[in-house]
Amino acid sequence: MIVTDPAATGQRTAFAPNWLGRLGWVALVIYVIYAGSQLGFSAERFSTGLEHGHRFLVRMFPPNFERWELIYDGILESLQIAVIATFFGVLISLPVGLMAARNLMPAWISWPMRGVIALCRSFHPIIVAILFVKAIGFGALAGVMALIVASIGFISKLFAEAIEEISLKQVEAVRASGAGFLSVLIMGVQPQVLPRFIGFATYQLDSNLRNSTMVGIVGGGGIGAALFTAYQRFDFDVVLAILIVIVSLIMVAEIVSGWARRVFQ
Amino acid sequence: MTVAAQLDRDWQRFTPLKRLSRFAFYLFAVLALVISLRTIDVIPEFLYDAPDQMTDLFKRMWPPDLSYIQPTLQGLIETLHIATLGTIIAIVLAVPIGLLAARNVTPNFALNLFAKFVFVTSRSINSLVWALLFVAVFGPGPLAGTLAIAFRSIGFTGKLFAEAMEEANAGSIEALTAAGASRMSTLLLGYWPQIRPAFWSIALFRWDINIRESAVLGIVGAGGVGVALDTALNLLYWDQVAVVLIAIFVVVVLAEIVVTSVRTRIL
Structure with a gap:
């Protein structure tokens, strides 16, 4: 009979406590308390806030759809901004993403392009919108331009990554049959990346729709302008009505883009 | 059917239904674009x-007003706190709702749907709009900004968290249940080790996004470096605006480098 001595074999406890991990959680709690005090959070402020919040909610209900014409116009403009910005953003992203793909392009093209993409990505659309409002004035065009920049930053990056992940066997096969560069792209690269690309584009449409409801706050057109005006006039019931419309619009858009992704899978 | 007729078959890549729906997608896209382009309200005089x-804008921005670095740095620190704290609060709120949304953890359709609805609402309302609402409730300042970031992030983190839970391997969970583990133990010892990498990568990814988002919240008075930006913009001090923009750019790039390096190390 084999006798195993737990002490001699160095018995392992199941689910041993991880002290380093627990220390990490403690550090996190300490940080939360420190940061909260730095930002001036206090229980008293929170409780007065809840009182305000109560009054705020009372004024929000019931939602006021009386100015539905204003809401309708704003939503329509937001939709226009989102569709146009997505189209041109995707159109520009195609060559930019392709040029940023390191497996198909030499380094002296791909690195500057990656820089451009990083620049487009690092600024929030609202900052870009402010600059465009200054450059081309108030209105939907400034919002469209800002969202085009945001779309380029997002889609080009994902598109470049999708191209870098393709199988080069097909590309070689097409090239071996004597195809030129453009034919290689159309026959060797495009079939491999199209489904993912449609996915990015529809996702960006959702994202642009969400952002187009906001660029109006800085003068970029769309429903954001109506929302901000209602907010500044303390018409909180109109604010709630606009928010309900935005949320339902984006739900519909997500269903439609989910359908589009399934069709192209 | 003869063999010849079978060989003569016309092979097609897609079924008719698929081709029809692809065609419908293209038609829909083109239609939406044409209608939008024809009806959008653009003032061409502004373009000339x-x-x-x-x-003119770039001329006014150069040279950047270096004396504005001091308020910018203070704002940036506040922005970092808002982004970090907002992400933490978002995760604390998103985990329970994510558990409700995961179909394998909560086999109740009504609760799943409710959680999904919370996520969609959180994601559809932009962080700036969330900030407006919280400024109305808590007054201007970083408290409103932090809560705006938190509420905006619940949808994103919760949705991805629920998806990670649904992808968890059922084997180890069944083993724990068979051994008589309680519900809490299955969550902590069955699910958590499996989704831990996904969890940290979601948290880091959202933190990276939140730094970008919290940099602009100040425009509606919700604290952070956006307040410095808004002040400079309202006074038309474009050389100060340039300082803030450069600072935001540097911080965003640094955050992205940190996130990428941490992710390759822990995953």
């Missing part, structure tokens, strides 16, 4: 002097 305005 756009290049002049652009050069």
Whole structure:
């Protein structure tokens, strides 16, 4: 009979406590308390806030759809901004993403392009919108331009990554049959990346729709302008009505883009 | 059917239904684009002097007003706190709702649907709009900004968290249940080790996004470096705006480098 001595074999406890991990959680709690005090959070402020919040909610209900014409116009403009910005953003992203793909392009093209993409990505659309409002004035065009920049930053990056992940066997096969560069792209690269690309584009449409409801706050057109005006006039019931419309619009858009992704899978 | 007729078959890549729906997608896309382009309200007169305005803008921005670095740095620290704290609060709120949304953890359709609805609402309302609402409730300042970031992030983190839970391997969970583990133990010892990498990568990814988002919240008075930006913009001090923009750019790039390096190390 084999006798195993737990002490001699160095018995392992199941689910041993991880002290380093627990220390990490403690550090996190300490940080939360420190940061909260730095930002001036206090229980008293929170409780007065809840009182305000109560009054705020009372004024929000019931939602006021009386100015539905204003809401309708704003939503329509937001939709226009989102569709146009997505189209041109995707159109520009195609060559930019392709040029940023390191497996198909030499380094002296791909690195500057990656820089451009990083620049487009690092600024929030609202900052870009402010600059465009200054450059081309108030209105939907400034919002469209800002969202085009945001779309380029997002889609080009994902598109470049999708191209870098393709199988080069097909590309070689097409090239071996004597195809030129453009034919290689159309026959060797495009079939491999199209489904993912449609996915990015529809996702960006959702994202642009969400952002187009906001660029109006800085003068970029769309429903954001109506929302901000209602907010500044303390018409909180109109604010709630606009928010309900935005949320339902984006739900519909997500269903439609989910359908589009399934069709192209 | 003869063999010849079978060989003569016309092979097609897609079924008719698939081709029809692809066609419908293209038609829908083109239609939406054409209608939008024809009806959008654009004032062409503004476009004529756009290049002049652009050069004017950059001329006013250069050289950046270096004395504005002090308020910018203070704002940046506040922005970092808002982004970090907002992400933490978002995760604390998103985990329970994510558990409700995961179909394998909560086999109740009504609760799943409710959680999904919370996520969609959180994601559809932009962080700036969330900030407006919280400024109305808690007054201007970083408290409103932090809560705006938190509420905006619940949808994103919760949705991805629920998806990670649904992808968890059922084997180890069944083993724990068979051994008589309680519900809490299955969550902590069955699910958590499996989704831990996904969890940290979601948290880091959202933190990276939140730094970008919290940099602009100040425009509606919700604290952070956006307040410095808004002040400079309202006074038309474009050389100060340039300082803030450069600072935001540097911080965003640094955050992305940190996130990428941490992710390769822990995953």
